[in-house]
Amino acid sequence: MDLNYSAEHEAFRLQVRAFLDANLPPDLRRKVCGHLRLAKDDYVRWHRIVAAQGWAAPGWPVEHGGTGWNAVQRHIWDDECALAGAPQILPFGVNMVAPVIMAFGTDEQKARYLPRILHCEDWWCQGYSEPGAGSDLASLKTTAVRDGDEYVVNGQKTWTTLAQHADMIFCLVRTDPAARKQEGISFLLIDMKSPGITVRPIIMLDEEHEVNEVFFDNVRVPAANLVGKEHQGWTYAKYLLGHERTGIAAVGRSKRELRFLKELAMKQQQGGRPLLDDPQLAAKVAQVEIELMALEVTVLRTIAQEDKAPGPQASMLKVKGTEVQQLLTELMVEAAGPAALPFDTDYLEGRREHAAGGDNALSPALVADTAPLAAYYFNYRKTSIYGGSNEIQKTIIARMILGL
Amino acid sequence: MDFELKEEQRQVADALRRWIERDYTFEDRKRIVHSPSGTSPEAWKTLVELGMTALPVPEAQGGFGGTAADLFGVMQELGRGLVVEPYFATVLGARFLTLAGGQEALLERVAAGELKLACALGEAQSRHDLADIAAKATGPADAAAVSGVKTVVEHGGQADVFIVSARSHGGQRERDGISLLLVEADTSGLAIRDGRTIDGRRAAAITFDHAPATPLGMPGAGWPILEAAADYGTALLCAEAVGAMDALFAVTLDYLKTRKQFGVPIGNFQALQHRMADMFIHLEQARSMAMLAAAKVDSPDDGERRRVVSAAKARVGEAARFVGQQAVQLHGGMGVTDELPASHWFKRLTAIGLTLGDVDHHVRRFTEQPGFRTA
Numbered sequence: 001m002d003l004n005y006s007a008e009h010e011a012f013r014l015q016v017r018a019f020l021d022a023n024l025p026p027d028l029r030r031k032v033c034g035h036l037r038l039a040k041d042d043y044v045r046w047h048r049i050v051a052a053q054g055w056a057a058p059g060w061p062v063e064h065g066g067t068g069w070n071a072v073q074r075h076i077w078d079d080e081c082a083l084a085g086a087p088q089i090l091p092f093g094v095n096m097v098a099p100v101i102m103a104f105g106t107d108e109q110k111a112r113y114l115p116r117i118l119h120c121e122d123w124w125c126q127g128y129s130e131p132g133a134g135s136d137l138a139s140l141k142t143t144a145v146r147d148g149d150e151y152v153v154n155g156q157k158t159w160t161t162l163a164q165h166a167d168m169i170f171c172l173v174r175t176d177p178a179a180r181k182q183e184g185i186s187f188l189l190i191d192m193k194s195p196g197i198t199v200r201p202i203i204m205l206d207e208e209h210e211v212n213e214v215f216f217d218n219v220r221v222p223a224a225n226l227v228g229k230e231h232q233g234w235t236y237a238k239y240l241l242g243h244e245r246t247g248i249a250a251v252g253r254s255k256r257e258l259r260f261l262k263e264l265a266m267k268q269q270q271g272g273r274p275l276l277d278d279p280q281l282a283a284k285v286a287q288v289e290i291e292l293m294a295l296e297v298t299v300l301r302t303i304a305q306e307d308k309a310p311g312p313q314a315s316m317l318k319v320k321g322t323e324v325q326q327l328l329t330e331l332m333v334e335a336a337g338p339a340a341l342p343f344d345t346d347y348l349e350g351r352r353e354h355a356a357g358g359d360n361a362l363s364p365a366l367v368a369d370t371a372p373l374a375a376y377y378f379n380y381r382k383t384s385i386y387g388g389s390n391e392i393q394k395t396i397i398a399r400m401i402l403g404l
Numbered sequence: 405m406d407f408e409l410k411e412e413q414r415q416v417a418d419a420l421r422r423w424i425e426r427d428y429t430f431e432d433r434k435r436i437v438h439s440p441s442g443t444s445p446e447a448w449k450t451l452v453e454l455g456m457t458a459l460p461v462p463e464a465q466g467g468f469g470g471t472a473a474d475l476f477g478v479m480q481e482l483g484r485g486l487v488v489e490p491y492f493a494t495v496l497g498a499r500f501l502t503l504a505g506g507q508e509a510l511l512e513r514v515a516a517g518e519l520k521l522a523c524a525l526g527e528a529q530s531r532h533d534l535a536d537i538a539a540k541a542t543g544p545a546d547a548a549a550v551s552g553v554k555t556v557v558e559h560g561g562q563a564d565v566f567i568v569s570a571r572s573h574g575g576q577r578e579r580d581g582i583s584l585l586l587v588e589a590d591t592s593g594l595a596i597r598d599g600r601t602i603d604g605r606r607a608a609a610i611t612f613d614h615a616p617a618t619p620l621g622m623p624g625a626g627w628p629i630l631e632a633a634a635d636y637g638t639a640l641l642c643a644e645a646v647g648a649m650d651a652l653f654a655v656t657l658d659y660l661k662t663r664k665q666f667g668v669p670i671g672n673f674q675a676l677q678h679r680m681a682d683m684f685i686h687l688e689q690a691r692s693m694a695m696l697a698a699a700k701v702d703s704p705d706d707g708e709r710r711r712v713v714s715a716a717k718a719r720v721g722e723a724a725r726f727v728g729q730q731a732v733q734l735h736g737g738m739g740v741t742d743e744l745p746a747s748h749w750f751k752r753l754t755a756i757g758l759t760l761g762d763v764d765h766h767v768r769r770f771t772e773q774p775g776f777r778t779a
Contacts, residue, residue, distance in 0.1 A: 001473045002406045003699040072405070266777055274777075282771040283764075290693070290715040290770065297692035301407045316685050397684055398677035402657055 003297070005072070013076050020084040023049050033085040033260065035372035037208060037348050040123070040165040046087040047120035057094045057118055064102060064110075065118045071303045075246065082252025090162070093117035093124040095247075097170040100187065100236050104228035113168075113189070127157040127171035127190070127214060128237070134159075135392045137172070138181045138234065142216060144173035144188060146223070151175075151188060153196075153219040159386070163199050163212040166192045176231050187233035189225040196220070204382070206375040207345060246299045248314055248387070249321035254292050257328045261285060264370070265335045275335055284334075288327045295320050312400035315393035322383040322390060329377040336370035344371050407695060409477045417477030419454055424485035430745050433486055437604040443562050447489050452517030460495050462502060465511035472636060476643045476698045483647030486748055488605045490520050490559035492644070496637040497521025500567045500584065503629045504621035510565065510586075522563030523637075524554035524587075524610055525630070532765035533577065534569065534634055535627060539612065541570035541583040545619050549593070550585055550612040558759075560608030561598025564589050568617065572624040584626040585617035592616065603755035604748065632706070635713040638760045639701040642694040642720045645756045649687050649727045652749035656680070656731040663736075676734060683727050690723035711773045714766040721763040724753040 005013070028042055050056045058074045060066030069077065098117050101109050116122040133139040142155025153173055163169065169190050176184030190197075196219040201209045228236055262285065265276040276282055298320070302313050333340045348371070384390045398404040409417065428447060436444045451457060460475060461467025468474070475495070482491065498514045498521065501507035513519035530536040539552025550570045560566065566587045574581025587594070593615035598608045621629055657680060660671030670676055697716035703709045728750040732739035735746050742748075757763070770776065 001409065001476065001695060001699055003696055005405065262777060276777055279768070279771070282776075283767050286767045286770045286776070287718070290719050290767070291689065293696070293712075293715050294689040294692045294719050297696050298688055300405055301692060301695075304405055304407050316688060319681075320685055320689065391678065394678040394681035395674065397681035398671075402677075402680055402684065404657075404660060404671040404677050404680065 003300075005076075009072055009076060012073055013080060016077055016080040017084075019053060019055075020080060020086060023053070024084055024086050025049075028087055029085040031350065032087055033256065035376045036350055038087055039350070040162075043087055043090060044120050044123075047089055050089060051119045056089060056120070057098065059095065060098065060118075061102070064098075064114050071246075072300075075299070075303055078247050079252035079255075082250070083256050085256060090123075092126050092161070092170075093120075093122065096126060096240055097124055097168075097189070100170070100227060100240050103239060104187075104232075104236055106224075108224065109189070109227065122167040123162070123165050124168050124170065125160050125163040125166035125192075125214075127160060127169045129159045130156060131158050135389055137237070138185070140172055140174060140185070142171065142173050143177065144175050144186060144221070146175070147220075149223045151221045151223060151226070153188070153190065153216045153221055155216050157214040157216075158211075159202070160199075160212045160214045161210060163192070163214050164201065164209065168192060169214065170227075172233050172237055175233075179231065182234045184231050185233040185237070186230050187227040187236045188221055189227060190216075190219065190221050194219045194221065204379065206378040208348075208375070208379060210379075242311060246302050246314070246317055249295055249299050249317040250325055251292065251296045251299055251321070254295075254321070254324050254328060257325070257332070258285075258289055258292060261328055261332050261335060264332060268335055268337070281331075281335065284331055288324060288331065291320070291327075292324050295324060312396055315388075315396045315400075318387065319384075319390045319393045319397075325383050326380050329373070329380045332373045333377045336373050339370040340374040340377075342371060343374065347371050348375060413474055413477050416455065416459070416474075417481050420456070420478060420481045421484070423450055423454065424481060424487065428485055428487060430486070430748075433488060433604075437488055437600075441562060442600060442604075442606040443489050443559070447487070448517070448520075451489060451491060456491060457494065457517040458515040460498050460502075461511050461515040465508050465515055467511070467515040472639045472643075472698045472701045475640055476695070479640045479643035480647030480650070483644035483649075483752070484651040486604070486648070486745070486752060490522070490562045490606075492637070492640065493523060493559040493563065494519075494521045495640065496523050496633060497563075497565070497567050499633045499636045500620065500629065503633055504584065507586075507620070519565060520559070520563045522557050522560045522566050522608075523633075524557045524560060524566045524568045524612075525634070526556055527553060528555050532761045534630055535579045535582065536577045537569055537571045537582055538576055539568070539570040541572045541585055541617070541619075541623070542614075545623065548585060548617045548619050548623075549614045550587060550617045551614055552612055554610045554612070556601075556607045557610050558601075558605065558607050560610050561596055561606055566610070567620065568612065569626060569630055570612075570617075574624075579627040581624050582626040582630060583623045584620040584629060586620050587612065587615050587617045601755060603751040605755070628706075632709070634760055635709055636701050638713050638717050639694075639697040641756050641759060642690075642697050642716045645720050645724050645753055646687070646691050646694045648749045648752050648756075649690065649724060652727060652731045652746060652753070653683060653687055655746055656683070656734050659735055659738075670734075679730055679734060683730055686723035686726045690720045693719040707773060707775065711770060711775065714761075714770040714773075717761055718763045718766040718770065721757045721766070724757055725763075728753040 028046055055067055057065055058067045058069050058077055062068045101113055130140050144151040144153045169192055171188045171190055172185050173188050174184055175186040196217040198215040200213045202211045203209055266274045268275040270278055458467045459470040463469040501511050525534050527538055541550055543549050550568050568585045568587050570583055572581050572583045593613045595611040596608050601607045661669050663670050693716040697713050700712040701709055731746055732750050738744050739746050
């Protein structure tokens with residue numbers, strides 16, 4: 001057993017850190033670390049900075065613009081980006097639809113879409129869930145009927161993350177209504193500007209517009225936008241989900257949030273002393289820190305089996321990762337106390353500045369600002385529900401790993 | 405990074421496992437547990453022949469110079485096999501001797517399997533604080549003596565030599581003034597009351613009344629050695645717990661697949677599937693921390709060692725409680741019988757939880773590390 005990073009990997013970490021120090025705009029760092037909401041331009045700006053460095057799609061093969069990094073390097077990259085407070089490179093294009101296009105798409109599709117995903121010229125969203133098909137995704141009802149060299153799409157998708165910004169949507173649609181549930185599904189790429197598409201916001205419990213309903217009313221899609229074979233979409237969807245990397249554990253982000261929590265609990269006073277001196281709170285913070293330590297090692301163990309895709313192991317990382325994330329947000333609200341109650345959407349959306357702390361090179365400025373914390377806590381209740389609820393993940397563990 | 409046992413580590417663990425499966429079955433163990441000494445001379449002989457006693461001893465003293473990582477696989481197998489022999493007590497004792505230095509002769513005898521050690525550290529009032537010591541160390545180095553009562557000394561009734569913590573000076577809970585001493589089991593001024601523990605092992609209460617002793621390390625400056633040795637023992641217990649949990653998890657999973665109710669295997673029921681998934685996640689998180697503790701317990705950075713070991717013992721303790729309790733529950737009525745091994749792993753896991761610091765103790769210690777407030 002050797003649980004240390006190699007010298008090469010440590011050097012790589014420093015290289016990544018230097019890049020982030022030099023290129024991550026301080027305003028984005030402040031927004032991310034301060035739990036403020038990001039605008040479309042925030043995501044695009046960061047994605048393009050990283051793309052200019054050639055690092056926007058570390059998981060891709062080199063011929064398509066990947067980096068050739070191994071799994072440990074990719075983990076270090078994710079870790080350092082999260083610790084530094086970089087915006088996420090959204091997964092819908094780079095990590096979700098691109099691998100499917102690479103594996104099953106035509107040469108035209110690859111040539112057209114992959115470079116545009118890499119450089120964030122197209123914003124993608126994911127058309128999977130429907131009102132009647134959440135965890136039971138294969139029950140989806142949106143139809144695509146072939147008409148000459150087009151498909152005509154009718155139906156509805158829901159929970160579509162950031163569809164209000166999207167140029168393209170990848171969709172699971174039913175092309176053979178007579179076939180059994182998992183059969184007769186196809187994988188279509190649809191231009192969001194097509195006539196007949198309506199996007200309706202869903203406002204969540206933190207009053208944020210993050211997800212949407214997307215309606216399709218006789219939307220005409222070129223048959224050239226079918227990925228792979230007709231009726232084989234379920235296979236591609238499973239491939240996409242199987243592509244789920246260890247990033248789902250969000251260890252780096254949680255490490256950043258733990259640091260935030262501790263700084264907050266040191267600034268907050270109780271009885272004239274730092275709140276972190278309170279043994280009850282300290283014990284809770286320690287236990288989430290220990291859980292996160294364990295999770296990080298579990299992730300590294302999964303990565304060490306690099307030849308094997310994580311598969312059902314990812315279900316464990318998802319459950320534990322989201323539990324840790326939720327616990328951290330809960331403790332932040334607890335540490336903020338009554339100061340977590342004021343709800344200031346102008347501040348959350350960046351329309352008004354609060355007093356901010358200073359920067360330093362080692363630790364990004366973490367303004368222990370309590371204003372966004374309650375909204376953040378409420379927002380994060382989604383994590384144990386999306387991507388297959390944690391109950392579904394446990395069923396997957398029981399069936400796929402334990403053979404029950 | 406590498407999370408696998410090295411080839412020779414695997415071979416050692418495999419040899420131990422084969423012996424346990426052949427000659428230290430659940431029935432064999434039961435006989436040993438209920439024997440007068442609660443241990444088996446034949447089993448000890450085999451452990452010695454397999455090189456187990458030489459493994460943790462430095463090479464200069466005829467050992468293999470094994471690290472905690474080298475012992476990881478061994479402790480896992482002992483946990484899996486519910487072995488009740490006085491191995492851990494001797495290994496922990498050997499760690500004291502190694503850290504203190506100057507004990508080559510004793511270490512050679514440990515490596516050869518000629519010497520069993522026991523660590524008399526805890527007292528009735530100490531709970532998990534090994535610095536809470538009322539026992540007194542008196543006299544000059546060449547005529548030292550120990551007086552006091554040490555409780556729950558694991559395999560104290562089966563040991564040849566005791567490592568004893570006692571106070572030379574300072575207040576009862578101060579870290580300064582703690583001395584470590586060696587006391588021969590057959591010396592005068594000793595009263596040993598041997599008894600069983602809930603997990604089928606042996607522990608003794610030992611009364612020292614001006615018992616002649618030999619100082620181990622610097623008088624009054626024993627705390628750093630005591631703490632480092634306890635951390636080492638804690639890391640080993642974490643590995644043992646993972647082995648016990650592995651075995652308990654496996655029999656429970658098997659039970660869910662074979663036990664039928666309402667015409668189907670009970671593993672078909674989702675509530676039980678999710679319970680097993682929760683146990684699985686606990687076990688993997690605990691395994692990660694046990695590995696980390698084994699890898700870092702030899703760290704020259706004391707702070708890192710304390711932080712990681714306490715994190716591991718706390719996390720393993722949580723997992724052990726959950727996996728133990730739920731495994732019994734999932735076995736239904738059979739889970740609360742003496743007949744099935746399941747309850748015996750549960751009892752061993754519970755005992756490990758109470759040895760060398762429970763969850764609360766280690767969470768508290770974790771919060772007391774200097775880096776806790778900032779990192």
